[in-house]
Amino acid sequence: MYLKNGKAVSRVLVADDDPVIRHWVTSILEGEGYNVVSMIDGRDAFRILQGDADFCGAVFDMSMPYLKGTDLIRFMRTEKRLMRIPVMLITAESDIKLVASGFAAGATILLPKPFTRQRLQQMLRMMLGTPEVSKPTSLPTSTRKDFTSGLEADSAIASPAAESREIRPVVQGPVDLSLLASLEDDAETVDSGLVMN
Amino acid sequence: MIDLYLGNGARQVNEIKAAVARKSETLVKEIAHALKGSSLTMGASLVAKFCAELEQANIQNSNEVAEVARKLESAFADTGEIFKNERRKRITPVAA
Numbered sequence: 617m618y619l620k621n622g623k624a625v626s627r628v629l630v631a632d633d634d635p636v637i638r639h640w641v642t643s644i645l646e647g648e649g650y651n652v653v654s655m656i657d658g659r660d661a662f663r664i665l666q667g668d669a670d671f672c673g674a675v676f677d678m679s680m681p682y683l684k685g686t687d688l689i690r691f692m693r694t695e696k697r698l699m700r701i702p703v704m705l706i707t708a709e710s711d712i713k714l715v716a717s718g719f720a721a722g723a724t725i726l727l728p729k730p731f732t733r734q735r736l737q738q739m740l741r742m743m744l745g746t747p748e749v750s751k752p753t754s755l756p757t758s759t760r761k762d763f764t765s766g767l768e769a770d771s772a773i774a775s776p777a778a779e780s781r782e783i784r785p786v787v788q789g790p791v792d793l794s795l796l797a798s799l800e801d802d803a804e805t806v807d808s809g810l811v812m813n
Numbered sequence: 814m815i816d817l818y819l820g821n822g823a824r825q826v827n828e829i830k831a832a833v834a835r836k837s838e839t840l841v842k843e844i845a846h847a848l849k850g851s852s853l854t855m856g857a858s859l860v861a862k863f864c865a866e867l868e869q870a871n872i873q874n875s876n877e878v879a880e881v882a883r884k885l886e887s888a889f890a891d892t893g894e895i896f897k898n899e900r901r902k903r904i905t906p907v908a909a
Contacts, residue, residue: 623884632850633847633848634819634821634847635817635821636814636851636854636855637851637854639814640814640854677850679843679846679847679850706850706853707847707850708849708850708853709904728854729850729853729854730853730854730856731854786908789857791856791858791859791892791895804878
């Protein structure tokens with residue numbers, strides 16, 4: 617916790633080498649009222665965790681330079697001051713063994729890419745217990761492709777009770793603009809004084 | 814988000830081309846995996862597809878890998894145009 621305008625604000629550690637995902641996750645968390653400590657790779661996150669345990673949660677990319685998200689979680693689970701911090705692992709992996717290794721390391725939630733803004737918010741609320749928390753009994757579906765299987769799956773997976781996966785046919789096309797719309801749900805003012813819907 | 818994706822993605826596409834030319838399998842797979850992740854999130858399906866192909870490709874089969882890299886570059890350029898057009902469509906004047 618730290619104080620912002622006299623109020624206690626919970627801190628979340630985010631580590632992702634992809635600036636797109638890092639920016640997106642950070643903006644959503646800040647929108648939820650969290651103070652975000654954002655790191656560009658696993659090594660920087662590790663350095664922070666060595667001297668700072670004041671986080672209510674963490675969001676790591678599974679695959680990062682120097683130290684992977686799973687490496688960070690394994691370290692956290694062996695440290696008494698860090699072991700209770702819930703961790704969401706984001707991954708573009710489709711290999712079930714690699715995905716399972718995230719849970720084996722101790723991830724609380726595993727969120728496969730792609731995911732919508734709504735899905736990320738739901739998973740963050742479930743993990744961090746913010747107001748409006750609702751158990752994911754009927755999570756809305758998202759449209760994403762699993763290129764290796766040729767099927768779509770609706771899949772944010774929480775441990776230990778994994779959600780069931782819905783499998784649907786792939787939608788063909790070079791760009792899925794519904795995902796882009798999801799990224800920009802919140803009106804975004806641009807420098808020219810215009811508003812992006 | 815679009816600018817971040819296109820700026821970072823253009824750099825990654827160039828790095829993939831260079832890594833393919835050097836036959837650096839580890840680098841090709843690492844960068845392709847990273848670009849696949851952000852492309853999936855942005856809905857850039859075709860870019861993500863070619864990245865996935867590069868992740869699985871045998872770098873020793875240089876003609877095939879170079880061809881996928883060329884397709885990736887082309888798909889990324891097309892996707893950039895689609896995103897820029899979409900952004901233009903989405904921009905509306907601020908209400909007075």
